Each structure stands twice: as structure tokens, then as C-alpha cells.
Amino acid sequence: MAADHTTAIFVAQLILLLLVGRLMGEVMARIGQPAIFGQLLAGVLLGPSVFGALLPGLHHLVFPDTPTLKAMINAVSQVGIMLLLLLTGMETDLSQINRKRLAVVSGSVFGIAVPFACGVGLAYALPPALIPSQVERLVTALFLGTALSISSVKIVAMVLMEIGAIRRDLGQLILATAILDDTLAWIIIAIITGIAADGVIDFRDVGTSLAFTGLFLVASFMVGRRIVARIILWCNDNMAIEMPVISAILIVMFAMALTTDLIGVHAALGAFVAGILIGQSPFLTEHIENQLRGFIIAFFSPVFFAVAGLGMDLRTLLDPTLLMFTLAIIAVASVGKFLGALAGGRIGGLTVIESLALATGLNARGSTEVIIASIGLSIGALSGQLYTMIVAMAVVTTMIMPPTLRWMMARVPLREEETRRLDNEEAERRQALPHMERALVHVDASPNGELMASVAGLFAARQNVLTTLLEAPGDAGTQSTVLASHERWLAAARSASVNGSEASSSPPSGGAASAPHALVQARAASGDALVKEIAKGYDIAFVGVSQPLSAAGPRFEEPLHGLVDAFDGPVVIVMNAASRPISPGTPLNILVPADGRADTRLATEIALTLAGATRGALTALHVFDPRENTLISGGRPRRAGMSVLVEAHRLGKRGGVAVRGLTATNLRPDIEIRRAVRRGRYDLVVLGASLRHGEAKFLGTRMLALVQSLPVPVLLVAR
Numbered sequence: 001m002a003a004d005h006t007t008a009i010f011v012a013q014l015i016l017l018l019l020v021g022r023l024m025g026e027v028m029a030r031i032g033q034p035a036i037f038g039q040l041l042a043g044v045l046l047g048p049s050v051f052g053a054l055l056p057g058l059h060h061l062v063f064p065d066t067p068t069l070k071a072m073i074n075a076v077s078q079v080g081i082m083l084l085l086l087l088t089g090m091e092t093d094l095s096q097i098n099r100k101r102l103a104v105v106s107g108s109v110f111g112i113a114v115p116f117a118c119g120v121g122l123a124y125a126l127p128p129a130l131i132p133s134q135v136e137r138l139v140t141a142l143f144l145g146t147a148l149s150i151s152s153v154k155i156v157a158m159v160l161m162e163i164g165a166i167r168r169d170l171g172q173l174i175l176a177t178a179i180l181d182d183t184l185a186w187i188i189i190a191i192i193t194g195i196a197a198d199g200v201i202d203f204r205d206v207g208t209s210l211a212f213t214g215l216f217l218v219a220s221f222m223v224g225r226r227i228v229a230r231i232i233l234w235c236n237d238n239m240a241i242e243m244p245v246i247s248a249i250l251i252v253m254f255a256m257a258l259t260t261d262l263i264g265v266h267a268a269l270g271a272f273v274a275g276i277l278i279g280q281s282p283f284l285t286e287h288i289e290n291q292l293r294g295f296i297i298a299f300f301s302p303v304f305f306a307v308a309g310l311g312m313d314l315r316t317l318l319d320p321t322l323l324m325f326t327l328a329i330i331a332v333a334s335v336g337k338f339l340g341a342l343a344g345g346r347i348g349g350l351t352v353i354e355s356l357a358l359a360t361g362l363n364a365r366g367s368t369e370v371i372i373a374s375i376g377l378s379i380g381a382l383s384g385q386l387y388t389m390i391v392a393m394a395v396v397t398t399m400i401m402p403p404t405l406r407w408m409m410a411r412v413p414l415r416e417e418e419t420r421r422l423d424n425e426e427a428e429r430r431q432a433l434p435h436m437e438r439a440l441v442h443v444d445a446s447p448n449g450e451l452m453a454s455v456a457g458l459f460a461a462r463q464n465v466l467t468t469l470l471e472a473p474g475d476a477g478t479q480s481t482v483l484a485s486h487e488r489w490l491a492a493a494r495s496a497s498v499n500g501s502e503a504s505s506s507p508p509s510g511g512a513a514s515a516p517h518a519l520v521q522a523r524a525a526s527g528d529a530l531v532k533e534i535a536k537g538y539d540i541a542f543v544g545v546s547q548p549l550s551a552a553g554p555r556f557e558e559p560l561h562g563l564v565d566a567f568d569g570p571v572v573i574v575m576n577a578a579s580r581p582i583s584p585g586t587p588l589n590i591l592v593p594a595d596g597r598a599d600t601r602l603a604t605e606i607a608l609t610l611a612g613a614t615r616g617a618l619t620a621l622h623v624f625d626p627r628e629n630t631l632i633s634g635g636r637p638r639r640a641g642m643s644v645l646v647e648a649h650r651l652g653k654r655g656g657v658a659v660r661g662l663t664a665t666n667l668r669p670d671i672e673i674r675r676a677v678r679r680g681r682y683d684l685v686v687l688g689a690s691l692r693h694g695e696a697k698f699l700g701t702r703m704l705a706l707v708q709s710l711p712v713p714v715l716l717v718a719r
Contacts (some may be wrong), residue, residue: 013062013073014076014303016062017043018302020045020306021038021042021043021302022302023038023042024038024041025039025042025302034155034366034398037395037399039309040305040309040395042306043308043312044309046063046306047312048313049312049313049314073307076303077308079300080303081371081375082254083271084301086253086272087292088153088182088367089274089275089278090278090289092182092276092279104180106344106345106347107362108181108184110347111181111340111341112184113340114149114343115340116146118335119145119146119333120145122144122328123137123140123144126325127321132382138195139192140376140386143382144390146189147376147390148332148337150368151182151362152367152398153181155368155401156361156362157178159361160174167425168409168418168422170358171409181362182272182368183272186269190209193265208264209264212263213269216259216269216270217273220273220277224273225277225280232245232248232249236536236537245284246295252274256274257270258270308374308391311374311387312387312388312391312392313385316389317392325389326389329389330396334363334397338359341359342356354412357412361401361408363397363401365398369393369394372390373387431651432602433463433606436539436540437539438537439539439540440467440534440542441453441467441544442470442545442563443470443542443544446544446545448546448575452572455542455610455715458610459542459606459613462613463609465539535566541567542572543571544577545560548560548573548575554692554699554700554701554703555696555698556698565696569719570602570717572717572718573718574713574715574716576707586614587614587616588616588684589616589682589684590611590619590685591673591684591685591686592619592621593673595622596644599688600688602717602719603686603688604651604688607684607715611657612655612657618657618658618659619659620645620659620660621676623666623669625665625667664676670702670703673685673706677712682712683712684714685712685713687703687707687716691718703716
């Protein structure tokens with residue numbers, strides 16, 4: 001019966017922590033504060049400060065002081081710590097640190113060193129009653145110094161987004177410095193917990209911990225990144241159970257946390273590094289990441305922060321002496337961090353106003369400090385009173401930071417190059433290709449198949465995406481030739497990029513593998529394998545088969561028919577490849593009709609990608625409708641048409657591609673497209689097409705007639 005009551009009480013605790021935590025988080029979000037403050041406040045309300053003081057009997061019934069229940073709720077909280085650090089790692093982009101390396105490193109190092117030293121000094125001024133008797137004061141001092149010196153990357157990122165400064169150069173610098181802060185924090189905590197476990201400083205043990213930590217980090221980033229990416233890819237593509245990738249991510253996280261725990265440092269470091277590696281995987285789709293994020297935010301985050309709040313006893317602050325020490329902790333944390341980051345910014349080459357903004361932005365603690373304080377409390381390095389003071393410091397500094405940073409950022413002028421970069425990023429945000437990570441390629445041994453293998457190779461290299469090459473059943477030797485063609489074009493495009501051609505978009509966050517063969521995986525497609533394959537999370541499909549269209553009309557032949565019907569994204573289909581073969585290494589001269597519709601905008605992006613990959617050229621054709629000029633005054637249609645060409649030219653300039661504008665006026669754009677092809681010497685025509693919908697998706701009759709009449713290879717971008 002006792003076991004039944006234990007389970008019932010445990011479930012009641014979870015209900016209260018979740019319910020009150022989410023409700024208070026909603027309240028805080030509505031007034032512009034981080035939701036975690038509401039979750040912390042929920043724990044305070046349910047803890048001894050409010051619930052325990054008002055209804056002590058009921059509080060003791062729901063939150064009894066029994067080892068079994070404490071162990072159960074603590075287990076959930078510890079898993080919550082690891083999952084929150086996993087999420088933090090996934091949001092950590094270490095590449096940002098390289099952009100202004102000196103300013104980032106100096107800002108982080110000085111921003112940590114000054115408040116750390118002040119925190120350690122303050123710990124030695126604390127009365128003995130605040131120091132746990134079972135540990136040395138040095139361990140408490142090290143924990144206090146760390147808690148006072150680290151910025152919370154999640155809070156910094158949230159505030160920068162809220163004030164609209166996340167894409168500013170200085171905003172990126174502040175975020176990169178906070179990322180380095182967080183990374184260094186978990187290395188420091190890992191070492192300090194090792195010291196706390198022994199109770200004394202043994203320099204041999206510290207050296208061993210540092211060596212193992214260094215070995216773990218080197219192995220993780222040198223080898224672990226590729227292994228984790230392959231695990232995610234294999235689970236996504238080969239397992240039939242629901243959410244296999246999320247299970248794989250959790251196993252990787254627990255395995256790495258266990259590894260760091262076994263080498264004598266805290267499991268938090270392993271969870272954080274696992275998050276970095278998983279976040280860098282080029283195969284982690286946004287859908288899967290959102291599923292994992294929802295799982296953590298909906299349950300583990302409110303439970304962890306509410307449990308953290310349960311450990312706070314606000315009655316501590318009623319004691320004048322303890323209140324004075326709390327204010328001292330807040331002052332040391334704020335002033336020490338500000339002065340350290342300010343000095344680091346100046347040493348790193350920032351102006352005075354930029355250094356002031358950096359120091360202001362880093363003065364937010366939040367979730368990181370709460371996690372650090374929770375670890376210190378759990379291992380006995382911090383007393384309950386000191387824990388309450390640290391969490392109070394985290395709340396106060398984070399609430400002060402947003403208005404002061406907003407005021408400071410408004411006084412940092414935009415540089416000309418920063419304005420150009422922001423404009424480019426805004427243009428890229430509106431594009432489709434920079435957000436694509438995986439491409440499915442289905443080819444046979446026909447001329448269409450060989451050309452599509454080449455085109456897909458160019459696309460994969462230029463956009464840095466993984467391609468899965470599905471070969472239609474046929475002669476194995478011919479299939480090998482198709483795969484070799486795909487890899488040859490991919491290698492040529494990557495070589496061109498390395499030798500000076502700038503990519504049209506940034507690679508995925510993780511960055512694809514550097515060797516061409518690492519971007520390609522080949523499989524044989526038979527039966528319904530093609531339809532099954534498209535369910536694995538592809539962004540775009542390329543198809544090159546001998547007979548894509550039915551001889552009787554505009555419908556697609558199998559297996560293309562099944563792919564087009566089942567696939568939600570764009571399908572690129574090659575036709576007429578035999579009309580004019582394309583030789584590897586030849587700069588492509590491409591024609592793309594552009595009218596501003598979504599399908600033709602995507603066709604323009606793909607055409608620019610192929611032209612850039614071969615160092616070719618692009619002609620954008622816009623055909624005006626003569627009726628619009630008479631029906632609408634002021635020349636608006638013509639201006640709209642010219643804006644389409646201006647946008648194509650702007651995209652080409654960003655990608656290093658020469659774009660020539662071509663205009664015509666005709667009721668029938670297809671006539672002008674044929675005329676342009678006859679007059680020009682184009683290697684390829686890229687057409688955007690909106691598919692018609694009936695019992696199945698099919699091509700419009702006018703588009704079909706146009707494609708069949710063109711004497712050059714055609715890429716049909718169908719949506």
C-alpha cells in the first residue's frame with residue numbers, strides 16, 4: 001500500500017509542477033519575461049515560502065520529506081537538466097565564434113575571469129552558516145565564482161530576438177560570446193564537480209580530469225560529429241517504428257553523458273556536447289527538431305525549473321544579514337561581469353559603445369545559473385540559503401538586461417557592410433533553396449537519367465546538401481556509370497567553388513561533409529521503393545527517366561506518376577536530354593522564364609545554382625501581357641515585370657552569376673520562349689510549372705506542348 005501512496009503522491013507532484021509551472025510561464029510570457037521565470041516562481045509558490053507557510057499540513061502531504069519521493073522527483077529533474085543542455089547544445093553554433101574571434105574570446109575570457117575571481121573572494125567573506133559543512137569552502141567558492149560569471153545563451157538569444165538585434169553584427173558578437181561562455185562553463189563545472197567528489201584538490205586528479213575532458217572533446221568533434229550524423233541518417237531512412245530519430249538522439253545524449261560521468265566529470269558536459277553534435281547534423285530536419293523541442297519544453301523544462309524553485313526559500317531574504325549578502329552577490333555578479341566584458345571588448349578591438357553593449361548583453365544569467373546552482377545543491381557544494389541567493393541573482397540580472405541592452409543597441413550605428421549583409425540575409429530568407437538539406441535523385445540509364453545525375457551533382461555541391469541516388473532497375477554496369485557521372489559533376493562543382501566561385505547560399509548549420517562521396521548515397525529502386533523513400537524527409541526531388549510523360553497526354557508515367565502525387569515538395573524533371581548533350585566542365589548558358597510566380601521564382605533559384613556551379617551565365621526572360629498595359633494605368637504591370645528581372649539580377653550578383661534580362665510582349669509567353677531559344681545558344685532551359693490537380697497531378701497542355709517543342713534539354717520545376 002505504501003508503494004501505491006508513493007506513486008500517487010509522485011504523480012500529484014508532477015501534476016502540480018506542470019500545471020502551475022505552465023500557467024505561471026504563460027503569465028511571464030504575456031508580460032515580456034522569459035517563461036522559465038514563471039516556472040521558477042511556480043516552484044517558489046509550491047515550496048516552503050508560500051504553500052508551506054500558508055498550508056503546512058497539506059504541503060507536507062504533497063511534498064513529504066521522504067528519501068524515496070525525493071529520489072524520484074530528483075531523477076526527473078536530473079534528466080531535465082540533461083535534456084535542457086541537449087537543447088542548448090543543439091542551438092549552439094560554434095562557427096559564430098570564428099567571425100570576430102579576438103573580440104569573442106577576449107570578451108568571454110575577461111567576462112568570466114573578473115566575476116569569477118570576485119565570486120571566489122566573496123565566498124571567503126560569507127559566514128560559516130552559509131557554507132555546507134561536508135565540503136571545503138574552496139569548492140563552494142569555485143561554484144559561486146562560476147555561477148556569478150556565466151551568461152545564459154538561451155536568455156541572451158531570446159532578448160536579442162525580442163529587441164530585433166539578433167542579426168546585427170554586434171548582436172551576433174554578443175551571442176557568440178555567450179555561446180563560448182556556456183561552452184567554457186560546462187568544462188569548468190565538469191572539473192569542479194570532480195574536485196567536489198574528492199573533497200580536496202589533488203593536482204594529479206585535476207590534471208587527469210583535464211586530460212580526459214580534452215580527449216573527450218577532441219574525439220567528439222573529430223570523429224563523433226560524423227558518427228552522430230550517420231546514426232541519425234540511418235535511423236531516419238531504415239527504421240519503420242515511430243520517431244526513431246528522437247530515440248537515437250536520446251540514446252546518443254545518455255551515452256555521452258554516461259561517458260563524461262565515467263571519466264570523472266559531470267554528465268552535463270556530455271549532454272551539452274551531444275547537443276552540439278546533433279545540432280550540426282545536416283540530416284536533422286526541422287520537423288524532427290521541433291518534435292524533440294516540444295517534448296522537452298512541454299514536460300521536462302517546467303518540471304525542472306519548478307523543482308529548482310522548490311529549493312528556494314524566500315524566508316532567507318527576510319534576514320537582514322542574508323539580504324545584504326544577496327545584494328552583494330547581485331552587485332558582484334553585475335559589476336564584475338560588466339567590467340570584465342567591457343575590458344575584453346576593448347582588448348578585442350571593439351569601440352567604446354560596442355564594448356558597453358557587449359558588457360550589457362552578457363549581464364543575463366537565467367537558465368544556465370539555475371542549472372549550475374541545482375548541480376551545486378545536489379552534490380552538497382551549495383547550501384539551501386546560498387542556492388536561493390544565486391537564483392535570486394539570476395532572476396534580477398536577467399530582468400534588468402533587456403531594457404538596458406535595447407537602449408544601448410539603439411546607439412550603435414549600422415555600418416555600410418552590415419546593412420548590405422542584412423539585406424542579403426533578408427533576400428536569402430525569402431528564397432527556398434538555402435533551407436533545403438536533402439535531395440532525392442531518381443534516374444535510369446537513359447540520356448535523361450545521365451543528365452539528371454549530373455545536374456543533381458551540381459546542385460548538391462553548390463547547395464551543400466546530401467543526395468540519395470535511387471537507380472532504376474537495369475544493367476548494373478550502366479547504373480555504376482550513372483553514379484560515377486553524378487559524383488564526377490559533384491566533384492567538379494565543389495572544385496570550382498573552392499577555386500573561387502562563391503556559393504549562392506550558406507551551407508546547413510552542420511555543414512555537409514567535405515568529400516564529394518560523403519554527400520552521396522546510392523540505392524536501387526524497385527517496386528514501391530520510390531514512394532516509400534520520399535517519406536523519409538526530402539526537400540526536393542530530381543527525376544531523370546527515359547519516358548517521364550505518357551504518350552497519350554499530359555499525365556506522368558510510372559514511377560514518376562507515383563512520386564509526383566505523393567511528394568509535397570518541388571519535383572525537378574529533365575526532358576529532351578538527347579537533343580543536345582552537355583559535356584562536363586562546360587559553363588552552362590541557361591534560359592529561365594520569370595514572371596514572379598512561386599514556381600518560376602524557384603526555377604530561377606535552381607537555374608542560378610546550376611549556372612554558378614559551372615561558372616556559366618543566365619538569361620531571365622519576362623513576357624509582358626499587352627492587355628495589362630491598357631487596363632491598368634501608371635505602368636504598374638511593366639514596373640512589376642521589371643522588378644522580377646531586377647530581383648533575378650540581384651540574386652545572380654550575390655551568387656557570382658552574370659544575369660542578362662530579356663523582355664517581350666505577347667499574349668502567349670510560350671511563343672516568346674520558343675523564339676528566345678531559337679535566337680540564343682542555350683544549353684539548358686529551366687521552366688517553372690504549376691501542376692494541375694485532378695484524380696492525379698498532371699501537366700497543363702500548353703506547358704506540355706512547349707516542353708516537347710524545345711530543341712534543347714529542359715528542366716521542368718513542377719510544384
